[in-house]
Amino acid sequence: MDIFLLEAVVDGLLLGGVLALLALGLNLIFGVIDVVWICYVELVMCGMYAVYWLYAYFGLPFYVAGPVAILFVAGLGALVHLLIIEPVLNFAPINQLLATGGLLFFLQSFATLLFSTDFRNIGLHLAPIELGEIDVSKARLLAFAVALLGAGGLYLFLKRTYLGTAIRAISQDHEVMGLMGVSQRSIYFITSAIGGGLAGLAACLLVLQYDVHPFIGNSFGPITFMICVLGGLGNMLGGFAAAFIMSQIIAVGGYYFSIEFSYVLAFLLFIVMIFVRPQGIFGR
Amino acid sequence: MKKGTLAAGFVGLIGLIIVPFVAADYILHIAIQILIWGFIYTAWSMMGRFGLTSFGHGAFLGVGAYVPALLWNYYGVTPWLGIPVAMAVTVLLAILIGYPSFHLRVVGHYFALVTLALSQVVLLSLVAAREVTGGSLGMTLNVVHSWLALQFAQKSVFYGIALVVWLVGLVVWWRVDTGIGRVALEAISEDEIAAASSGINVMREKLRVTMISAALTALGGALLTQYIQYVNPEVVSGVAVSLQIVFAAIAGGMGTLLGPTVGAFFTIVLNESLRILFGIHFIGAANTIYGILLILFIIFMPQGIVGLIEGISARTVRDAGEGAAPAAAPASSEP
Numbered sequence: 082m083d084i085f086l087l088e089a090v091v092d093g094l095l096l097g098g099v100l101a102l103l104a105l106g107l108n109l110i111f112g113v114i115d116v117v118w119i120c121y122v123e124l125v126m127c128g129m130y131a132v133y134w135l136y137a138y139f140g141l142p143f144y145v146a147g148p149v150a151i152l153f154v155a156g157l158g159a160l161v162h163l164l165i166i167e168p169v170l171n172f173a174p175i176n177q178l179l180a181t182g183g184l185l186f187f188l189q190s191f192a193t194l195l196f197s198t199d200f201r202n203i204g205l206h207l208a209p210i211e212l213g214e215i216d217v218s219k220a221r222l223l224a225f226a227v228a229l230l231g232a233g234g235l236y237l238f239l240k241r242t243y244l245g246t247a248i249r250a251i252s253q254d255h256e257v258m259g260l261m262g263v264s265q266r267s268i269y270f271i272t273s274a275i276g277g278g279l280a281g282l283a284a285c286l287l288v289l290q291y292d293v294h295p296f297i298g299n300s301f302g303p304i305t306f307m308i309c310v311l312g313g314l315g316n317m318l319g320g321f322a323a324a325f326i327m328s329q330i331i332a333v334g335g336y337y338f339s340i341e342f343s344y345v346l347a348f349l350l351f352i353v354m355i356f357v358r359p360q361g362i363f364g365r
Numbered sequence: 366m367k368k369g370t371l372a373a374g375f376v377g378l379i380g381l382i383i384v385p386f387v388a389a390d391y392i393l394h395i396a397i398q399i400l401i402w403g404f405i406y407t408a409w410s411m412m413g414r415f416g417l418t419s420f421g422h423g424a425f426l427g428v429g430a431y432v433p434a435l436l437w438n439y440y441g442v443t444p445w446l447g448i449p450v451a452m453a454v455t456v457l458l459a460i461l462i463g464y465p466s467f468h469l470r471v472v473g474h475y476f477a478l479v480t481l482a483l484s485q486v487v488l489l490s491l492v493a494a495r496e497v498t499g500g501s502l503g504m505t506l507n508v509v510h511s512w513l514a515l516q517f518a519q520k521s522v523f524y525g526i527a528l529v530v531w532l533v534g535l536v537v538w539w540r541v542d543t544g545i546g547r548v549a550l551e552a553i554s555e556d557e558i559a560a561a562s563s564g565i566n567v568m569r570e571k572l573r574v575t576m577i578s579a580a581l582t583a584l585g586g587a588l589l590t591q592y593i594q595y596v597n598p599e600v601v602s603g604v605a606v607s608l609q610i611v612f613a614a615i616a617g618g619m620g621t622l623l624g625p626t627v628g629a630f631f632t633i634v635l636n637e638s639l640r641i642l643f644g645i646h647f648i649g650a651a652n653t654i655y656g657i658l659l660i661l662f663i664i665f666m667p668q669g670i671v672g673l674i675e676g677i678s679a680r681t682v683r684d685a686g687e688g689a690a691p692a693a694a695p696a697s698s699e700p
Binding site: 117165168169172173174175176178179180182183184185186187188189190191192193194197198295296299302303306307310338339341342344345348349351352355356359 | 466604615650653
């Protein structure tokens with residue numbers, strides 16, 4: 082096998098980890114609350130700025146800056162739910178999409194206002210690891226590993242804890258659980274915070290690989306939505322698998338053509354898939 | 366249409382015709398932008414008001430902007446030919462995405478995401494073809510001031526063209542609004558299956574309005590490029606512009622004739638006044654306010670500015686005939 086192709090495949094696998102994490106958070110929120118946060122990746126941007134300021138500006142160590150950023154974004158997630166989602170909970174799905182779209186606008190331009198459009202790098206460089214003949218980016222490897230751990234942690238939380246069970250129950254039936262003594266409101270609130278926390282985790286991993294700027298969401302947002310739909314909106318396992326399929330298309334397509342063209346392929350595949358299997362690849 | 370409305374419209378039109386004779390170049394520049402964007406938002410609202418919420422009009426805008434520009438720069442083909450070609454291409458694109466969507470009942474936010482994907486396809490194709498299009502750096506039109514090139518040294522000429530095109534947009538909107546198709550489309554947006562079973566050709570109605578909307582959006586994109594003489598993929602096809610179209614149309618009110626134009630006026634004037642007040646230190650200030658307002662609009666008044674004003678005046682006047690007409694956006698009345 083061509084060494085560069087192999088590198089592309091490995092790169093795609095590693096990219097898939099972060100995309101899977103993003104898709105996971107979005108799917109959790111959709112699955113439970115039945116709302117698509119089109120501004121989800123903008124929360125990641127907020128988290129990246131948080132890490133940047135805490136680490137590069139205030140000089141906190143990364144292992145402190147990271148968790149603080151995760152808590153910060155988790156709080157943001159909870160706020161988004163309280164301020165924007167709750168009032169539109171009974172609106173048509175498209176209006177909910179538009180409300181979170183308004184937030185997308187707000188976050189992007191507010192970040193521009195506060196931090197200008199400069200590209201900022203936290204200046205933490207991890208040396209690549211040589212695996213056989215190919216170089217593997219340590220930052221990506223770390224991101225991949227942490228993303229998998231995060232996904233595993235979420236799975237255990239949902240399966241093994243009382244709260245997780247309540248969250249899963251409410252995602253299956255929004256009305257009956259209320260009668261069973263579970264407060265729908267607080268479960269939604271907690272779910273939003275967890276979704277935000279996952280965005281924060283993704284932010285910590287992405288900030289090691291990319292410069293942060295107010296519009297970074299535009300490069301990850303659309304593909305994350307496509308992944309969620311491809312895996313079946315709300316289907317966390319499906320989204321997880323779809324992330325790796327999409328990332329392989331992007332990475333291997335980038336090897337054969339150009340990176341933009343490989344994204345074009347990914348989006349075309351999405352359009353075709355929604356026509357052929359609107360319930361997602363793994364839907365029933 | 367009532368006599369009063371007709372008279373008001375006539376006075377308004379006279380006012381708009383006078384503008385280039387009295388206004389400074391800067392005002393004219395703002396007015397042209399309002400007219401062109403108002404036209405684009407009007408085109409979008411022809412679909413949007415019937416629940417066909419497209420998040421991908423950037424695709425149509427991009428094709429409209431780039432096809433005539435490329436034909437002109439590389440082959441010297443006049444935009445008078447390039448623009449119809451671009452409109453034909455977008456109609457084709459609209460059919461390609463619309464037919465399977467409507468056939469397979471892809472609606473609501475799924476439709477929004479499909480169209481969003483389409484706009485990404487156009488955006489990234491434009492960037493990928495950087496040898497031809499200049500990629501993310503954009504492309505400058507070869508400047509020749511003539512009618513053949515549809516480029517003018519005086520802003521007033523372009524203002525005239527923009528005004529005519531905007532009026533055409535309003536007429537098309539009005540025709541859709543008063544035609545039998547409107548009733549059909551409203552029925553479809555309420556309940557597609559019930560509409561189909563009562564004899565409405567769902568596919569034809571939806572496809573027709575989508576094709577019209579796409580073609581007009583392409584025309585708007587082409588005009589924008591002709592006016593600014595520069596085009597950039599992110600500006601015409603980015604996620605931001607697609608969303609901006611949706612929001613401005615909704616903020617202005619998409620169930621009314623002038624709503625989308627009011628949306629354009631509102632957003633552009635807000636943007637400009639903040640820029641003048643605060644200068645470049647507050648880049649993003651306008652959009653920040655704008656984002657907050659949009660959220661508030663969606664939550665508190667999904668029928669938009671014009672819808673709100675009409676709602677208030679209808680209540681005070683108790684005009685039974687007209688009062689019922691400005692219905693809220695159909696998207697918001699769905700369960």
